[in-house]
Amino acid sequence: MTRYERAPLGSTATVTVRLPALLLDLFPGARRDVVVQATSVREVMDELDRLWPGMRDRLCDTRPAIRKHINVFVDGERVKLASPLAPGATVWVLTAISGG
Amino acid sequence: MATRVFLLVGTRKGAFIFESGADRRDWTLKGPFCQTAPMNHVIGDPQSGMIYAAGGDPWFGPSVWKTSDLGDSWSHSSAGLCYEEGLEPVGSVWSMHKRNGTLYAGVQPAGLFRSDDDGATWTHLHGLQEHPSRPEWQPGGAGLILHSLVTDPEDEKRIWIGISSAGVFHSADGGETWEPRNRGTRADFAPEDQRYPEFGQCVHSLVKAPNSTDLLYQQNHCGMYRSADGGRTWESIEEGLPSSFGFPAAVHPRDPETLFLLPLNGDQAGRYMPDAKAAVWRTRDGGRSWQDLREGLPQEGAYFGVLRQALATDVLEPAGVYFGTSGGALFASADEGEQWSPLASHLPGILSVETMVVRD
Numbered sequence: 001m002t003r004y005e006r007a008p009l010g011s012t013a014t015v016t017v018r019l020p021a022l023l024l025d026l027f028p029g030a031r032r033d034v035v036v037q038a039t040s041v042r043e044v045m046d047e048l049d050r051l052w053p054g055m056r057d058r059l060c061d062t063r064p065a066i067r068k069h070i071n072v073f074v075d076g077e078r079v080k081l082a083s084p085l086a087p088g089a090t091v092w093v094l095t096a097i098s099g100g
Numbered sequence: 101m102a103t104r105v106f107l108l109v110g111t112r113k114g115a116f117i118f119e120s121g122a123d124r125r126d127w128t129l130k131g132p133f134c135q136t137a138p139m140n141h142v143i144g145d146p147q148s149g150m151i152y153a154a155g156g157d158p159w160f161g162p163s164v165w166k167t168s169d170l171g172d173s174w175s176h177s178s179a180g181l182c183y184e185e186g187l188e189p190v191g192s193v194w195s196m197h198k199r200n201g202t203l204y205a206g207v208q209p210a211g212l213f214r215s216d217d218d219g220a221t222w223t224h225l226h227g228l229q230e231h232p233s234r235p236e237w238q239p240g241g242a243g244l245i246l247h248s249l250v251t252d253p254e255d256e257k258r259i260w261i262g263i264s265s266a267g268v269f270h271s272a273d274g275g276e277t278w279e280p281r282n283r284g285t286r287a288d289f290a291p292e293d294q295r296y297p298e299f300g301q302c303v304h305s306l307v308k309a310p311n312s313t314d315l316l317y318q319q320n321h322c323g324m325y326r327s328a329d330g331g332r333t334w335e336s337i338e339e340g341l342p343s344s345f346g347f348p349a350a351v352h353p354r355d356p357e358t359l360f361l362l363p364l365n366g367d368q369a370g371r372y373m374p375d376a377k378a379a380v381w382r383t384r385d386g387g388r389s390w391q392d393l394r395e396g397l398p399q400e401g402a403y404f405g406v407l408r409q410a411l412a413t414d415v416l417e418p419a420g421v422y423f424g425t426s427g428g429a430l431f432a433s434a435d436e437g438e439q440w441s442p443l444a445s446h447l448p449g450i451l452s453v454e455t456m457v458v459r460d
Contacts, residue, residue, distance in 0.1 A: 022135070023160070025135060026160065026176065053179075054176075054178070054179060057161065057163075057178045057179070057182070058157075058159075058161060058163075061161060062182045062184070062187070062190075063185070064185055067159065067160070067161055069158050069159045070159060070160075095159045096159070098158040098159055
């Protein structure tokens with residue numbers, strides 16, 4: 001059973017997470033689209049970290065909050081760790097404009 | 101026995117590795133590594149051949165990367181490399197040091213971590229955060245960065261660290277408690293009657309002389325200094341140098357009286373090579389006299405700076421000396437600074453240079 005299949009689509013509390021390509025390079029085996037069981041963005045991060053240890057530290061800092069140059073969007077809205085998620089939601093994790 | 105010499109270069113866009121043989125004449129270049137994230141410091145362990153790169157990614161935050169195959173494959177971790185929730189988070193890792201089996205990491209905002217499992221997990225040494233002076237530390241231009249990490253080969257409990265605009269601190273108990281060691285170093289930016297405070301001096305680089313228990317040197321924002329007593333007292337060694345300002349300092353691998361510096365023209369004068377002519381300055385007598393070394397270095401239009409950790413020596417005989425510029429040029433000397441040649445001209449801005457000599 002692959003990690004992708006661990007939480008199948010259609011489950012009442014599952015959401016689909018779309019990860020940025022740059023992040024995938026840091027975690028060999030990570031997938032662009034991940035289905036996890038979560039009712040909040042914080043739980044999404046918990047699940048990502050469970051699947052790929054260390055991933056939460058790449059996306060969140062210890063304020064705790066989503067990192068300054070990481071954006072998480074749901075239904076076109078930028079969300080925070082505490083934001084609730086509806087079953088079936090698609091959670092976009094994006095790298096913001098940064099660097100020089 | 102083959103000798104392999106590696107230059108480990110941290111840049112604003114990843115880590116690079118140069119390699120040559122004992123003659124240090126022809127070099128090959130590999131990189132950029134670490135996903136082109138800014139790498140503040142790259143160090144190597146000649147015993148194991150491990151290379152560690154530390155920095156802070158603008159998207160993904162601080163981490164320490166490592167490779168056991170000279171850069172072909174890398175892993176990264178920041179497990180435990182964080183402060184408690186609610187405090188200002190660790191922004192990036194600024195300095196690395198390995199002593200026997202222990203790795204140390206200095207971070208921004210200033211703090212010290214150690215790893216006893218080769219960088220897989222990190223433990224915060226709380227002593228610095230708990231120092232009574234901590235609430236008064238003010239960040240300098242690059243932030244409140246712990247950029248210098250020095251240990252004692254003879255005593256694992258003795259650690260010295262340098263924090264920009266906070267000063268030099270020493271621990272005699274492995275990092276549990278600290279005392280400031282800045283007596284004799286100036287803070288020219290402070291009010292006239294407060295220029296020799298207990299802490300708050302802006303150290304830029306702190307190094308320990310080889311074959312000596314207590315001989316330290318430092319390049320400060322305000323002068324160059326030596327200490328013969330482990331930093332308890334400092335004396336100026338800037339006489340004979342073209343300015344009192346610079347960033348890096350590098351000791352000779354064997355001679356405690358030899359030190360290399362790269363003075364810049366001044367903190368409010370542009371911070372480039374004096375008269376736009378590049379020179380490394382060397383003392384052979386512990387700072388009493390200085391010689392400028394400029395053969396092979398650009399003698400016109402040298403409007404570059406060299407940052408805190410971007411000057412290094414190797415352990416060969418004669419010692420190699422290397423520095424990288426903020427404009428991405430890398431210069432090398434295989435004869436203790438007498439003659440120089442460029443190894444690269446167009447790297448990203450260079451943040452650090454270290455060496456690793458491996459004898460197969």
